[in-house]
Amino acid sequence: MTATALSVSDMVVTFDEFVALNHVSLDVREGESFGIVGESGSGKSTLLRAVAGLNVFESGRLTVAGRSYSGAKRDRDFYRTVQMVFQDPYGSLHPRQTVDRLLLEPLAIHGFTDVDVRIARALDEVGLGSGFRFRYSHQLSGGQRQRIAIARALILEPKILLLDEPTSALDASIQAEILNLLEQARRERGLTFVMVSHDLGVISHMCDRLAVMRKGEVVETFAADALEKREFSADYTRQLLVASEGFRRG
Amino acid sequence: MSTLLTVDDLKVSFPTRTGEINAVRGVSFTLGRERLGIVGESGSGKSQTGRAIMGLTPGHAKITAKTLNFDGIDLLHASPRQRRDLRGKRIAMILQDPKYSLNPVMTIGRQIIETLQTHEKVSWKQGRQRALDMLEAVQIRDPERVFDLYPHEVSGGMGQRVMIAMMLVCGPELLIADEPTSALDVTVQLDVLGILDKLVAERGMGLIFVSHDLRLVSSFCDRVIVMYAGRIVEELPSADLASAKHPYTQGLLNCLPRIGSDRHPLPVLERKAEWAQ
Ligand SMILES: Nc1ncnc2c1ncn2[C@@H]1O[C@H](COP(=O)(O)OP(=O)(O)OP(=O)(O)O)[C@@H](O)[C@H]1O
Numbered sequence: 001m002t003a004t005a006l007s008v009s010d011m012v013v014t015f016d017e018f019v020a021l022n023h024v025s026l027d028v029r030e031g032e033s034f035g036i037v038g039e040s041g042s043g044k045s046t047l048l049r050a051v052a053g054l055n056v057f058e059s060g061r062l063t064v065a066g067r068s069y070s071g072a073k074r075d076r077d078f079y080r081t082v083q084m085v086f087q088d089p090y091g092s093l094h095p096r097q098t099v100d101r102l103l104l105e106p107l108a109i110h111g112f113t114d115v116d117v118r119i120a121r122a123l124d125e126v127g128l129g130s131g132f133r134f135r136y137s138h139q140l141s142g143g144q145r146q147r148i149a150i151a152r153a154l155i156l157e158p159k160i161l162l163l164d165e166p167t168s169a170l171d172a173s174i175q176a177e178i179l180n181l182l183e184q185a186r187r188e189r190g191l192t193f194v195m196v197s198h199d200l201g202v203i204s205h206m207c208d209r210l211a212v213m214r215k216g217e218v219v220e221t222f223a224a225d226a227l228e229k230r231e232f233s234a235d236y237t238r239q240l241l242v243a244s245e246g247f248r249r250g
Numbered sequence: 251m252s253t254l255l256t257v258d259d260l261k262v263s264f265p266t267r268t269g270e271i272n273a274v275r276g277v278s279f280t281l282g283r284e285r286l287g288i289v290g291e292s293g294s295g296k297s298q299t300g301r302a303i304m305g306l307t308p309g310h311a312k313i314t315a316k317t318l319n320f321d322g323i324d325l326l327h328a329s330p331r332q333r334r335d336l337r338g339k340r341i342a343m344i345l346q347d348p349k350y351s352l353n354p355v356m357t358i359g360r361q362i363i364e365t366l367q368t369h370e371k372v373s374w375k376q377g378r379q380r381a382l383d384m385l386e387a388v389q390i391r392d393p394e395r396v397f398d399l400y401p402h403e404v405s406g407g408m409g410q411r412v413m414i415a416m417m418l419v420c421g422p423e424l425l426i427a428d429e430p431t432s433a434l435d436v437t438v439q440l441d442v443l444g445i446l447d448k449l450v451a452e453r454g455m456g457l458i459f460v461s462h463d464l465r466l467v468s469s470f471c472d473r474v475i476v477m478y479a480g481r482i483v484e485e486l487p488s489a490d491l492a493s494a495k496h497p498y499t500q501g502l503l504n505c506l507p508r509i510g511s512d513r514h515p516l517p518v519l520e521r522k523a524e525w526a527q
């Protein structure tokens with residue numbers, strides 16, 4: 001039996017009176033790639049943010065790599081183990097910082113010394129090359145920024161990556177490159193992924209299992225290959241699948 | 251079909267310390283009251299094309315064109331005041347970065363009402379009703395709650411729909427939608443497209459729809475422009491996208507992950523230097 005990388009049980013997050021996560025539970029095994037899909041506003045980002053310590057959760061339990069966490073306190077070790085790529089590449093990268101600064105910062109915090117090599121390699125890995133190293137993030141296109149965000153998460157060689165819509169801002173060719181890169185990193189470094197996406201094609205390509213969320217709750221969890229065989233029960237999952245086939249007029 | 255917008259040989263470049271970046275290198279197209287899709291490589295100049303039409307090119311950039319004409323108005327030589335009047339009222343743009351373009355310290359409802367009041371004489375009460383109606387139209391579940399939230403308090407997809415509501419509330423004749431649905435789950439995505447579709451069909455709005463989602467573009471738009479390195483490499487009716495000729499377009503279609511197809515790693519594009527010529 002493989003160990004559990006990340007376990008969430010009965011997690012509750014509220015904002016004033018609004019219940020954003022309502023007793024959510026899930027277990028992600030070590031080395032697994034776990035997908036989360038669901039309606040906009042259903043709490044997917046809130047769940048990842050609560051794991052990463054960016055939202056307080058008021059009740060429930062969180063265990064990551066065998067250690068328990070509560071509230072929003074996370075130590076430095078936590079961030080060596082867990083890194084997050086945010087949904088909104090605009091908000092997460094400071095616009096007036098150069099790419100170099102953005103990549104240097106996490107390395108400096110965690111005391112790495114071979115920074116030049118690591119930065120060059122990280123830029124290479126996401127297909128940007130060193131020509132981008134001294135650009136400001138406001139000089140980058142949407143997709144270029146998202147790749148910097150991914151490079152920044154990978155540069156610390158974490159064990160668990162929380163990916164919030166990592167490729168929804170990217171065109172198909174770069175999406176393919178990023179997905180391949182993520183898969184390769186996972187294989188080579190034995191990473192665990194928790195990945196939010198609204199693209200069922202991406203989820204079925206990348207994930208072993210997935211959870212479907214709606215209105216702050218997990219409505220079902222099943223193996224990704226059940227998508228193809230249509231072996232799931234929630235109506236909402238069916239709607240998602242139909243909608244992913246494209247727009248129909250009238 | 252009457253022409254709403256003519257773009258001929260549009261160029262946008264940025265001087266930087268390390269030389270000039272040519273973001274748009276001679277883009278030409280016309281738009282009627284229809285749905286035109288723009289797809290293409292990240293960094294190929296899609297957003298900068300939209301921004302140039304909208305008059306939102308950064309000040310230090312160089313912008314030229316043989317023609318940049320909206321409904322008889324020469325956009326390149328219009329006065330700043332004329333452009334401001336057009337912007338938001340007759341031409342609107344849904345920016346790719348919704349949160350970045352919302353004011354972080356003003357509630358969502360207030361922002362929509364203020365947008366409306368810049369262009370029309372409406373009371374706060376009327377404005378509030380129109381804002382709530384618009385939020386409802388873009389499928390915000392709980393418009394009254396969202397009306398009073400600040401931008402950082404809404405989810406990614408909600409932020410995108412708020413932007414859409416804000417841009418549509420004045421009833422523009424030309425809408426440039428830059429990745430308007432990339433953060434939306436597919437069911438909401440279709441609802442939003444349904445709204446845009448209706449505006450084109452019923453009000454004769456012209457729509458430029460920038461997206462990297464080929465499935466969506468081919469099922470939603472009338473025509474598609476494919477951009478690569480600041481240029482248009484191919485233009486074709488959406489229905490023919492599957493039989494595209496340019497190797498870049500073909501490559502794009504081929505690298506989409508699909509449910510049930512087991513291709514690891516996914517095929518990637520081999521970019522050729524001559525595509526950028
Ligand atoms: N700081 C906050 N204050 C108030 N409400 C919040 C806050 N953060 C999130 N919410 C609410 O929690 C709900 C869930 O938001 P969340 O960002 O987790 O959704 P999501 O599933 O990631 O949606 P999307 O697919 O649109 O990104 C939303 O209704 C949102 O308005």
Ligand SMILES: Nc1ncnc2c1ncn2[C@@H]1O[C@H](COP(=O)(O)OP(=O)(O)OP(=O)(O)O)[C@@H](O)[C@H]1O
Pocket residue numbers: 138139140141142143144169171264266271272273290291292293294295296297298299308346462
């Ligand atoms: N302020 C700026 N200064 C210098 N270069 C810039 C600036 N803004 C954009 N660019 C460059 O212009 C090019 C075109 O950018 P644009 O944002 O139009 O791309 P895009 O096609 O919209 O890409 P994406 O799909 O990633 O959003 C990119 O190479 C980008 O790095």
Ligand SMILES: [Mg+2]
Pocket residue numbers: 044045046087164405406407
């Ligand atoms: Mg989200």
Ligand SMILES: [Mg+2]
Pocket residue numbers: 141142296297298346428
């Ligand atoms: Mg763009």
